[in-house]
Every structure is written in structure tokens, then in C-alpha cells.
Amino acid sequence: MSTVQAATNGSARVSRALLAAHVRVPDHVVYRNFVRETVVLNLDTGRYHGINPTGGRILDLLTADETLGTAAEALAEEYQRPLADVERDVCTFCEDLRERGLIEVKLNGSR
Amino acid sequence: MAVAEVSPAHERFAVPHHEVWRGRAFGIALESAEPFPGLPFCTEGPAGRIATWHEERARAIDDAWVLEDGEVVVDLRHTDGRVFMRIDRRDGEGYRIWAPYYGRHLVSADGRTIRSALPNVSPWRWQRLFFAQTLPLAAALQGLEVFHASAVSVRGRVAAFVGSSGTGKTSVAAHMVALGASFVTDDVLAVETDGDAVVAHPGPARLSIEDSELRRVPDGQRPQLGVPIGRSDKLMIEPAPTTSPMPLYALYFLKRPVRDVSRVTIAEVDATATRALLGSGFLAYLNTPERLRNHLDVCSAIAERTRLYNVLIPSGARAREVAATTLAHAGSAAHLPG
Numbered sequence: 001m002s003t004v005q006a007a008t009n010g011s012a013r014v015s016r017a018l019l020a021a022h023v024r025v026p027d028h029v030v031y032r033n034f035v036r037e038t039v040v041l042n043l044d045t046g047r048y049h050g051i052n053p054t055g056g057r058i059l060d061l062l063t064a065d066e067t068l069g070t071a072a073e074a075l076a077e078e079y080q081r082p083l084a085d086v087e088r089d090v091c092t093f094c095e096d097l098r099e100r101g102l103i104e105v106k107l108n109g110s111r
Numbered sequence: 112m113a114v115a116e117v118s119p120a121h122e123r124f125a126v127p128h129h130e131v132w133r134g135r136a137f138g139i140a141l142e143s144a145e146p147f148p149g150l151p152f153c154t155e156g157p158a159g160r161i162a163t164w165h166e167e168r169a170r171a172i173d174d175a176w177v178l179e180d181g182e183v184v185v186d187l188r189h190t191d192g193r194v195f196m197r198i199d200r201r202d203g204e205g206y207r208i209w210a211p212y213y214g215r216h217l218v219s220a221d222g223r224t225i226r227s228a229l230p231n232v233s234p235w236r237w238q239r240l241f242f243a244q245t246l247p248l249a250a251a252l253q254g255l256e257v258f259h260a261s262a263v264s265v266r267g268r269v270a271a272f273v274g275s276s277g278t279g280k281t282s283v284a285a286h287m288v289a290l291g292a293s294f295v296t297d298d299v300l301a302v303e304t305d306g307d308a309v310v311a312h313p314g315p316a317r318l319s320i321e322d323s324e325l326r327r328v329p330d331g332q333r334p335q336l337g338v339p340i341g342r343s344d345k346l347m348i349e350p351a352p353t354t355s356p357m358p359l360y361a362l363y364f365l366k367r368p369v370r371d372v373s374r375v376t377i378a379e380v381d382a383t384a385t386r387a388l389l390g391s392g393f394l395a396y397l398n399t400p401e402r403l404r405n406h407l408d409v410c411s412a413i414a415e416r417t418r419l420y421n422v423l424i425p426s427g428a429r430a431r432e433v434a435a436t437t438l439a440h441a442g443s444a445a446h447l448p449g
């Protein structure tokens with residue numbers, strides 16, 4: 001099982017378009033929350049990916065139809081951190097998941 | 112090697128004549144023309160899950176399955192290259208399991224039909240393959256989740272043991288039975304979710320134990336383990352079978368050897384528990400999307416609804432010490448509300 005960390009020093013480029021994007025979990029991906037981590041399973045490859053609790057919380061928000069931007073606002077409030085930092089972390093995390101084929105990012109609000 | 116032959120199974124599980132005999136293990140009923148040694152009789156399949164078993168000639172099995180047409184999913188060899196066990200898969204048709212001297216078995220893709228060609232040896236001997244691979248596969252194909260685990264019941268609830276090879280899952284379970292727990296299964300545990308509960312299904316009445324481990328069971332407690340029915344590399348025992356599924360309330364991860372402890376210690380699980388749980392699945396070659404999803408779902412339910420513990424075992428600690436500590440812990444934990 002590989003690990004995907006929701007980092008606190010994200011490096012992704014943050015743009016208005018990305019923050020307005022929605023995320024979709026593809027049909028070949030399922031995830032379940034465990035006590036200390038969230039496990040994402042790619043049914044096509046049979047590979048498990050472990051996500052730390054912060055990442056699991058981000059995934060929960062994004063699959064509840066939040067945009068990356070509104071998810072970042074909620075997290076900044078929850079964790080009492082600067083919004084700009086959280087936006088960057090959320091975008092970095094989503095980019096990591098997207099590169100692994102675990103989510104699809106829908107730009108321009110398209111579904 | 113000399114084989115001690117005692118075959119009490121037919122007598123112990125004898126029932127009045129039925130047109131079809133049904134025995135139960137791993138959450139499914141096995142239908143056969145005659146009583147099947149090692150399986151407790153049952154009247155119907157759990158949740159309608161039934162596998163029909165037919166004994167056939169080897170030629171019939173070979174004619175029904177052309178090896179070259181399948182995909183080899185397991186190919187275990189002795190050090191000299193001879194086949195130890197081979198499993199082939201054909202999409203839509205099922206699986207062929209073969210181990211020299213232990214028989215060959217065809218399991219249909221839905222797990223509802225098993226055809227076996229058996230070697231001319233005592234049932235307990237060929238059943239080692241049947242109960243270790245064939246029947247668990249049929250159960251998994253019918254939706255049960257199977258884990259590489261041994262288990263006992265304490266106060267009507269199941270405690271299971273997982274761990275890598277050599278950590279002593281079977282030995283710990285055997286000593287716990289000798290100390291008063293009830294035998295549930297040896298080496299393969301079938302589990303399913305039922306509403307909010309996680310249910311553990313008994314395995315067949317077979318326990319395979321090292322002679323050296325059996326000698327550590329006091330004479331007065333050995334009858335608790337059951338009746339010896341044969342010996343090869345290990346002693347095969349027929350324990351009193353548990354017949355009903357029971358809630359799984361605790362999973363113990365056996366960790367051996369642990370340097371930081373001086374005696375057997377039971378501790379809360381750490382961050383590695385999720386991976387250990389996911390990694391304790393049995394039949395890794397059964398990797399369809401449906402099975403992978405079910406495995407994740409059942410593991411998630413186990414993590415949420417049962418108690419998970421690490422058993423930290425120092426170097427040199429005996430299985431009996433582990434069993435005594437774990438039995439005391441399980442007995443007290445079983446008092447707690449689910």
C-alpha cells in the first residue's frame with residue numbers, strides 16, 4: 001500500500017480555475033475511512049493507497065460536492081490556518097491523487 | 112512416515128439417512144452424497160450458500176480442464192522444481208486446484224460446484240488441501256471474506272489471531288482450546304458483515320499442530336483439543352466442531368519477537384494495524400473488483416466494530432504463555448458490551 005500525504009507545504013500552482021473545480025471519484029476507485037487513515041482502493045490495479053486523516057477529511061469534503069476552494073475554506077476554519085496555505089495544500093493533494101488515477105478534477109465547474 | 116489411522120469422523124457426524132447430506136464450514140453448506148468427514152451436519156445452507164460436491168475420476172477432471180487454456184495464478188514448487196501446488200483460472204469457468212498426492216479439484220466460477228479427483232489415501236490427508244484451499248475458495252466465490260487466521264470462541268464471541276508465518280496462530284489457538292476456549296477454525300477464517308455485526312463462521316473440525324507443541328499441553332487438557340486422526344509433518348486432530356456463526360469481537364495481531372517487552376503484553380494497535388488487517392486476506396489471487404471491494408468493506412467493518420489488539424511476544428516466549436495471557440484478556444473483554 002502506498003501513502004498519499006496531505007502535506008503542509010504543498011507546491012501546486014493555485015489558480016482560480018482550480019479552486020473552482022469539483023472532484024469526482026471514478027467508478028473504479030473506492031475508499032473507506034479507518035481509525036487512523038483512509039484507504040483508497042483502485043479496483044483496476046488492486047492497489048491500496050493510504051491517506052492520512054487530514055487527507056481523508058479533504059476527500060470527504062470534495063466528494064460531498066465542495067469545490068477545492070470551498071473545501072479549503074472549511075479546512076482553514078477547522079484547523080485555524082491561513083487560507084492561502086490551505087488552498088495550496090489542497091491543490092497539491094488533489095494533484096497527487098489525480099496523478100495516481102484516484103480522482104478526476106473537473107475544471108470550470110463542469111461535471 | 113508412519114500414519115496413525117483413526118477415522119471417527121463418519122461416526123461423530125453420522126445422521127439419519129438423507130438423499131443429500133449437508134455439512135457446514137466457512138459459511139457455506141457442502142452437499143454430498145455421503146457424510147463428509149470433518150464437517151458438522153447441517154440442515155440448510157447458511158443464507159442459501161451451498162456448494163455441491165462430486166467425487167470423480169482423475170480422467171474426468173483432466174478431460175474437463177485443458178491446462179493450456181487457463182491462467183496459472185499460483186505455482187508453488189519444491190526446491191527441486193517439483194510442483195507443490197498449482198492453481199489455474201479460466202474466466203467464466205472457475206478454478207482448478209492441484210497438489211500431487213492431495214488431489215485435484217475444479218471449483219466453478221460461482222463457487223457452487225466442486226468436482227474432485229481424490230488420491231487413494233485417508234480422507235484426513237487429502238482434506239488438508241480441500242479444507243485449506245478448495246472450500247475457502249468456494250466460500251469466497253459465494254461472497255464470504257476469508258482471512259489467514261485461526262480463531263477460538265470465548266463466552267460465545269470469537270477471538271481471531273492473525274500474524275505472519277511462524278508467529279504461532281495455530282499453536283496459540285490450540286492452547287486456548289486446551290485452557291477452555293472453544294475451537295472455531297485453524298488457519299482460515301470466513302467472515303461477513305450482517306447489519307452492524309461482523310460474523311465469524313466456523314471452519315471444519317480440523318486442527319494441525321506440531322508434535323512438540325502438543326507435548327506442551329498437559330495430559331489432562333489434551334482431550335479438550337479433540338481426537339488425533341493422523342500424522343504427517345504435523346499431527347492432525349479433530350476438535351469438537353463449533354456449528355454456529357458467532358460475532359467476531361476481537362482480532363489479535365501476533366507480533367514476534369518484540370525486543371521491548373519482557374513478557375507477553377497485549378496493547379492497543381498502532382498505525383500499522385490497517386495495513387496488517389488488509390494484508391491478512393487469504394486467496395490473494397482472487398482479485399476481481401467485486402472481491403477487492405468486499406475485502407475493503409469487511410476490513411473497514413472489522414476496524415470499526417471489533418476490538419483490535421497487538422500481542423507483543425518477547426523472544427523465547429511459548430505459545431502456551433501467549434494463550435494464557437490472551438485468554439484472560441479475551442475473557443475480560445468479552446464481558447464488555449459489544
